[in-house]
Amino acid sequence: MLRKTRFRVLFCLLFLIVTSGCEKDQSVEFTGAPVNLTLGIQPDGAEMTGLVLLAEDQGLFEKNGLHITYRNHSSGGQVFDALEKKEVDLAFSGEYIFLKNILKGRDIRIIASIATSDQIRVVAHKGTGIKTPFDLKGRRIALISESACEFDVGVFLLCHGIKVDAVNILKLPNPEAVYDAFVAKTVDAAILWEPYVMKIKNNLENQVHDWSSQSGKLFFWLVSAHGKFIHQYSDRVHRFLRAIREAEGFMEMNL
Numbered sequence: 001m002l003r004k005t006r007f008r009v010l011f012c013l014l015f016l017i018v019t020s021g022c023e024k025d026q027s028v029e030f031t032g033a034p035v036n037l038t039l040g041i042q043p044d045g046a047e048m049t050g051l052v053l054l055a056e057d058q059g060l061f062e063k064n065g066l067h068i069t070y071r072n073h074s075s076g077g078q079v080f081d082a083l084e085k086k087e088v089d090l091a092f093s094g095e096y097i098f099l100k101n102i103l104k105g106r107d108i109r110i111i112a113s114i115a116t117s118d119q120i121r122v123v124a125h126k127g128t129g130i131k132t133p134f135d136l137k138g139r140r141i142a143l144i145s146e147s148a149c150e151f152d153v154g155v156f157l158l159c160h161g162i163k164v165d166a167v168n169i170l171k172l173p174n175p176e177a178v179y180d181a182f183v184a185k186t187v188d189a190a191i192l193w194e195p196y197v198m199k200i201k202n203n204l205e206n207q208v209h210d211w212s213s214q215s216g217k218l219f220f221w222l223v224s225a226h227g228k229f230i231h232q233y234s235d236r237v238h239r240f241l242r243a244i245r246e247a248e249g250f251m252e253m254n255l
Contacts, residue, residue, distance in 0.1 A: 030065025040079040040088030048221040055247035064239040074174030077146020094148040115221040124189035124209040133160040139188035145171035152213040
């Protein structure tokens with residue numbers, strides 16, 4: 001899965017303060033006590049946080065003078081709530097949730113895009129009269145609240161000629177709840193990501209339909225932070241980006 005991960009640091013004018021030290025020697029190893037950085041992540045998406053896991057495994061955060069603490073959350077919405085409460089320093093999410101929080105007026109900035117993915121799927125029960133996506137009209141569909149699934153379900157339905165208000169959307173707090181509702185057959189369909197789609201297939205064998213929700217569109221996995229944090233702790237952000245760049249280099253050389 002790491003092969004699908006791509007790292008792009010988005011150095012735009014809004015982030016000049018972050019990039020002011022980018023020409024430093026890449027071989028520098030920081031000495032002294034490490035500084036703390038708390039990451040708000042969604043642990044289910046190993047594909048999406050592959051570079052972070054690789055940087056941790058290779059000791060690159062330690063090399064760059066960082067002590068990383070992880071805070072696990074079930075959705076991007078929960079990650080950004082934690083960011084707003086200052087429980088985490090960096091938030092990991094898809095672009096839909098980032099934009100949704102921008103529209104809420106939150107002062108957040110993108111510091112990097114570390115992966116792309118097409119892992120969100122629509123699953124539906126066979127034997128219930130559902131043979132094609134159009135058959136979802138009038139059905140109950142479960143999804144994870146405050147996640148990219150909210151956007152993808154609308155796009156998926158419209159692409160198949162169904163208005164969003166023609167289905168019954170059940171928003172649940174986490175992927176485990178969506179998985180449980182689908183397996184218990186309290187809903188006709190669900191939209192969620194791996195590894196839950198594979199778990200459903202293994203549990204129900206060949207009794208499910210499985211469609212891509214993204215119509216060939218990849219979504220980007222972003223790392224975001226408050227603008228104030230970036231200005232105040234630009235050195236920590238720079239160290240994080242350096243470690244991630246080094247992880248990408250290691251991946252390209254060895255995988």
